[in-house]
Amino acid sequence: MLILASSSKARRDLLIKAGIDHKVIVSDVDEEKFEKNDIISLVELLAEAKANNVVSKVFTSPLEENSIKIISAVLGCDSLFEFEGEIYGKPRNKKEAICRWEKMSSRIGYLHTGHCLRFRENSWNQTTKSIDFSGQVKVVVTTKIRFSEMNIDEIVKYVETGEPMKCAGGFALDGIGGMFIKEIEGCYSNVLGLSLPWLRYVLKKFDLLNNLI
Numbered sequence: 001m002l003i004l005a006s007s008s009k010a011r012r013d014l015l016i017k018a019g020i021d022h023k024v025i026v027s028d029v030d031e032e033k034f035e036k037n038d039i040i041s042l043v044e045l046l047a048e049a050k051a052n053n054v055v056s057k058v059f060t061s062p063l064e065e066n067s068i069k070i071i072s073a074v075l076g077c078d079s080l081f082e083f084e085g086e087i088y089g090k091p092r093n094k095k096e097a098i099c100r101w102e103k104m105s106s107r108i109g110y111l112h113t114g115h116c117l118r119f120r121e122n123s124w125n126q127t128t129k130s131i132d133f134s135g136q137v138k139v140v141v142t143t144k145i146r147f148s149e150m151n152i153d154e155i156v157k158y159v160e161t162g163e164p165m166k167c168a169g170g171f172a173l174d175g176i177g178g179m180f181i182k183e184i185e186g187c188y189s190n191v192l193g194l195s196l197p198w199l200r201y202v203l204k205k206f207d208l209l210n211n212l213i
Helices: 009-017 039-060 065-069 094-104 152-160 176-180 196-205
Strands: 002-004 022-024 073-083 086-088 108-119 135-147 181-185
Touching: 002 009, 009 022, 039 073, 039 108, 039 135, 073 094, 094 152, 108 196, 135 196, 152 176, 176 181
Parallel strands: 002 022, 002 073
Antiparallel strands: 073 086, 073 108, 108 135, 135 181
16 A cells, blocks of 8 residues: 555545555645755655655554555655746735736746655564665656646636646646646646656556555
């Protein structure tokens, strides 16, 4: 079983559709305390912090012992959108969301998702009832996004749906916002917060895939 260290519905839906056995334990990481000028370093740092936080919570969460025994890995992720050198998280308000979309219309941005997988290299210790998550692999996956041209009426109408307020960058590829994305270059699922091709590769590499599908 995989533990997803995220409350993101989009990430969980990706795992469900991929048929990956998992449970969610949300991290307590305060993202506001993390600062990096380099967006790549920031998303990697946040993903690692979330994975490490949840590893420490595994035994204090409401999981039965039998469930704990079959945990193979913990996955932390964090996504941020980069546009013209600026970092865009979730818009703070509708005015900011509208301003962003006016800038992004017909332009290009980059969605960066940090991934950190902590996994078991040793078996369940019956004596100490502990799991050794000594294995770790990190990566940042980037997807290039080109937006369609939008007029102010379309932008305001989209922001009024409330969807942009919930997403890094202020748009959802798998929602209404998908109509305004002209093309993407790179991993599709990465834009939704988790690169499934990368996850499959790393789970397969460390002989974890068969335990989760």
